[in-house]
Amino acid sequence: MRRAVTLIYNPVAGWRRRRKLIEVVEAMNRRGAIVTLRETGGPGDAERFAREAAEAGGTDIVVAAGGDGTINEVANGLVGSQLPLGVIPIGTANVLAIEIGLPTSSDELGALLLEGRARAIGAGRVNKRFFLLWVGAGFDGRLVHAINPVMKRRFGKLAFVWAGLRQIVFPGGPRLRVSDGVRDVVCGWVVVANACHYAGKFRLAPSVRFEDVGLVTLCVPARGRLGLVWAMIALALGRLERARNVDVLRGPSIHIADDGPDEVDPVQVDGDDMLTLPVDVECWDVSKAPQIRLVMP
Numbered sequence: 001m002r003r004a005v006t007l008i009y010n011p012v013a014g015w016r017r018r019r020k021l022i023e024v025v026e027a028m029n030r031r032g033a034i035v036t037l038r039e040t041g042g043p044g045d046a047e048r049f050a051r052e053a054a055e056a057g058g059t060d061i062v063v064a065a066g067g068d069g070t071i072n073e074v075a076n077g078l079v080g081s082q083l084p085l086g087v088i089p090i091g092t093a094n095v096l097a098i099e100i101g102l103p104t105s106s107d108e109l110g111a112l113l114l115e116g117r118a119r120a121i122g123a124g125r126v127n128k129r130f131f132l133l134w135v136g137a138g139f140d141g142r143l144v145h146a147i148n149p150v151m152k153r154r155f156g157k158l159a160f161v162w163a164g165l166r167q168i169v170f171p172g173g174p175r176l177r178v179s180d181g182v183r184d185v186v187c188g189w190v191v192v193a194n195a196c197h198y199a200g201k202f203r204l205a206p207s208v209r210f211e212d213v214g215l216v217t218l219c220v221p222a223r224g225r226l227g228l229v230w231a232m233i234a235l236a237l238g239r240l241e242r243a244r245n246v247d248v249l250r251g252p253s254i255h256i257a258d259d260g261p262d263e264v265d266p267v268q269v270d271g272d273d274m275l276t277l278p279v280d281v282e283c284w285d286v287s288k289a290p291q292i293r294l295v296m297p
């Protein structure tokens with residue numbers, strides 16, 4: 001059983017879910033764990049805290065308490081160490097928690113973090129940075145870039161809906177060129193997925209299982225209003241991956257670039273506005289080192 005827990009907490013993640021965090025910490029304390037809390041003050045802190053915990057030693061697990069962006073940072077900080085990564089999902093969308101089926105009961109989650117098995121997971125790398133869920137450009141890169149953090153904190157998922165509607169009403173995103181070395185596709189929205197779920201419980205890529213090796217790249221034509229509305233409906237129905245006008249690439253390395261005039265095109269990584277085009281994405285399966293070890297049910 002793990003006893004020494006480093007808890008990296010993002011106080012601005014999520015939407016009124018602090019109660020959940022307290023309950024899980026209490027559940028771990030009841031089982032004899034000693035929890036050291038580190039609160040982030042801005043982007044980059046979670047990754048640095050995780051790296052410091054790994055270098056200092058004396059901790060059995062590093063737990064990310066926040067949303068998918070915080071988990072991404074902690075995972076990147078732990079890469080190369082043998083320390084397991086645990087998750088307390090208190091973010092806005094919490095897609096990783098849905099994907100791996102984390103228990104919703106705080107007591108069960110506390111027990112899992114201390115006693116659950118840590119498994120090496122397949123992931124992806126984008127411009128040498130690890131991601132667990134997806135990399136997106138075009139429609140969702142712009143959407144995440146446009147989200148106002150104050151609105152997100154205040155209105156939670158509604159902030160995404162609002163930003164999405166704005167993208168649909170005022171379309172005109174970049175033309176993207178996506179290549180896996182074999183095929184070259186031009187589209188308006190691309191998502192490279194290591195997970196099935198997307199933006200909550202939507203099933204973006206039903207053929208992907210988080211536990212399995214491999215990335216799936218969906219190239220969606222959506223640029224104009226009608227195309228975007230169609231893509232949202234297909235996403236809501238879980239049909240995007242199988243739609244006839246969506247090109248699906250399964251190669252292990254993907255290059256994404258702007259096909260139009262020079263613009264700065266934002267790229268979302270695990271739901272955070274993190275990079276700009278062009279990007280190189282590669283599959284990082286469990287046979288490669290270093291690894292990320294995640295505590296999963």
Ligand SMILES: Nc1ncnc2c1ncn2[C@@H]1O[C@H](COP(=O)(O)OP(=O)(O)OP(=O)(O)O)[C@@H](O)[C@H]1O
Pocket residue numbers: 010011012013014015040041042043044045066067068069070071073090091092093094095270271272
């Ligand atoms: N004290 C802070 N002030 C402002 N931003 C912070 C602070 N600490 C961390 N951040 C940044 O907050 C961003 C959002 O965090 P995170 O993704 O975990 O939450 P979320 O967006 O609410 O959840 P989700 O990704 O599940 O929708 C991250 O990019 C992180 O770097």
